[in-house]
Amino acid sequence: MATEVLMPALSPTMEEGTLAKWLVKEGDKVKSGQILAEIETDKATMEFEAVDEGTVGRLLVAEGTANVKVNTPIAVMIEDGEGADAAPAAAPVVAAAAAPSAAPAAASAAAPVAVVSKASPDWAPGTPMKTMTVREALREAMAEEMRANPNVFLMGEEVGEYQGAYKISQGLLDEFGPKRVIDTPITEIGFTGIAVGAAWGGLNPIVEFMTFNFAMQAIDHIINSAAKTNYMSGGQVPCPIVFRGANGAAARVGAQHSQDYAAWYAAIPGLRVVMPYSASDAKGLLKQAIRDPNPVVFLENEILYGQTFDVPDLPDFTIPFGKARVWREGTDVTIVSFGIGMKYALEAADLLAKDGISAEVIDLRTLRPIDYDTVLASVQKTNRCVTVEEGFPVGSIGDHMASTIMQRAFDYLDAPVVTCTGKDVPMPYAANLEKHALVTTAEVVAAVKSVCYR
Amino acid sequence: MAAKKAPEKSNVSKDELLKYYREMLLIRRFEEKAGQLYGMGLIGGFCHLYIGQEAVVVGLEACTKDGDKRITSYRDHGHMLACGMAANGVMAELTGRAGGYSKGKGGSMHMFSKERHFYGGHGIVAAQVPLGAGLAFSDWYKGNDNVTFAYFGDGAANQGQVYEAYNMAELWGLPVVFVIENNQYAMGTSMKRATKSVTLYGRGTAYGIPGEQVDGMDVLAVKAAGEKAVEHCRSGQGPYILEMMTYRYRGHSMSDPAKYRTREEVEKIKQEKDCIEHVRDLLTQGGLSSEDELKAIDKEIKEIVNASAEFAKESPEPDLSELWTDIYA
């Protein structure tokens, strides 16, 4: 009986990939476990093995084809003795025209051109731009700062020889060598303590946590050692260090691997906390973080790593802390978000525009310090506010913004501030439950309608 | 191709060997099926396969008695099958369905069975080590002679909390077997790149805990060492460390390109050390079982695994109300 071989999903977030190379040809006999093809995801090139033995009847997708969706039939296997004609005549998938690299991976990720902030531009009009993924932006920021300052080094699990668990540090070991790109054993509290000590000693460490879930092993050093020592020493012992890595939910990785720590770290005096959404913010703010004389918690997001944005093509591009970005101007409601929450905020704004509601969308970008003025000015104009984030509802950034707005702009409000957050439950694994545990665009739209009494 | 070692003569009964064969094969076929379902998108997130390491858990489970407890990392499917949890329930958890051991809410890394005294399924590397010592503490406190098996990897062995647990376990004489599954890699980091220690069991010496290194690809060696460790714990002499030298054939998880080791290295171990082939050889070359008898077992296992996949596909997704249940006891 002929069986179809389907394009496999090779990572939690993979939706499509490139069929880089066939290692078998039609008519070949294969054993179970034999490598059939090499498949490229955004993270890595993976070998794809045969599950059962048989003969390759037909190859349906030509090698080199990009954007092959997971579960697309890519070959037909026949059992020994069957003729190749047993293979169902599946329409061969023609190599898709190579998509220009500027094409956004997901439409939702790319902001419509018109939304570039007019209120507080991060670069001068006419600046040449290039497109890059958030992953590339982070890598470039580290590489540039490491070139500029020999005291900057990167430390963490799998950052060197493995090229980074999420490939952020790809190539850095080659360029900077093992003294500056340091693979650690799995010992978060140990290497975090060592890095903090090194910062006290005058170096500028970048500590990569494979994800921030694992930084909980090390949170004592982040808070008790890094954040408080400048104060406890009367200003004698600053701690110039960056703690960075993926934060928040990826996809289907369950309760222990899906937590958003934004509000936790934002509560701590002595820390700076950054949570970028776009690639330009990732780049400009990470460079700023590496130069900052304070400990910076830099919260990235696995789902955003592969998304593409415009980044100014400047030799030295930084963004100051405490400056929000207005992504979209509007008159009816202010939507405040940060990090991946921006995806929902921008999607909601698009949908609301169709219903005649004009939303102003503000990306806080840094959560400590927070740019209150930009938010307050906006609320004074729109008189309504909805906040969006992925973290838990209790003690959220939204709660904090709501109380600030209440205290400083009460008379301007036409409706209570509504906070959209992740649900008050540990992250479930099941696909249907996970969808409901996360904040959704529909919830943001509904929240905006509720504050607009529509 | 490297020559296989000639099987040594064993005094082990045919029934016992067949039991190991069956249990190890069940894990292997189950994991292969899980890998397949992952590729089809039916399993999501992280999925860490146990293929290659089957002898460790099967050999140690043969040393347990009713009421003994076990706890491990995210690489947990084999441990669950070996301690008697049902293939259907495990596979349905992998697909995130209501019929899974955690009703679909835990996933591949987080399954539990109070009934089988299986305490997870932990995603934070090495967290299960003090937790395992704590499970042992509960038996020590109650004064029974049950033992806890706390399984962890060579990578986990570098976490500080392991040594805090060692110290207290020995100080208080807790009945816990610390089982280091040394498969020689922690994701892409070989043990040599993570420590200058030559052995991992040897680190117990600093805390006064006895231990030994064991050929974890040989189920009979595992069983023999396990008996010794369990006897030590049950008789109130405190913890014991077993460093199981083993190997994982697949990537760290499904998305690991595994560029940190050569295909030859993997192939050599598969050819020379495979734990299932080893028992198969003992059975056939020792004249204990015919090929046909083993083929019948293979078929039976395949049916169990296929049935579990069917169950896991057909079991419904959890009801949406489940999002809000089980947060508090």
Ligand SMILES: Cc1ncc(C[n+]2csc(CCOP(=O)(O)OP(=O)(O)O)c2C)c(N)n1
């Ligand atoms: C505290 C913590 N740090 C990092 C990780 C990411 N991580 C998951 S498994 C793993 C490697 C563990 O290797 P090992 O202990 O040898 O177990 P094996 O996977 O080989 O079974 C790492 C680094 C994690 N889950 N938890």
Ligand SMILES: [Mg+2]
């Ligand atoms: Mg290991």
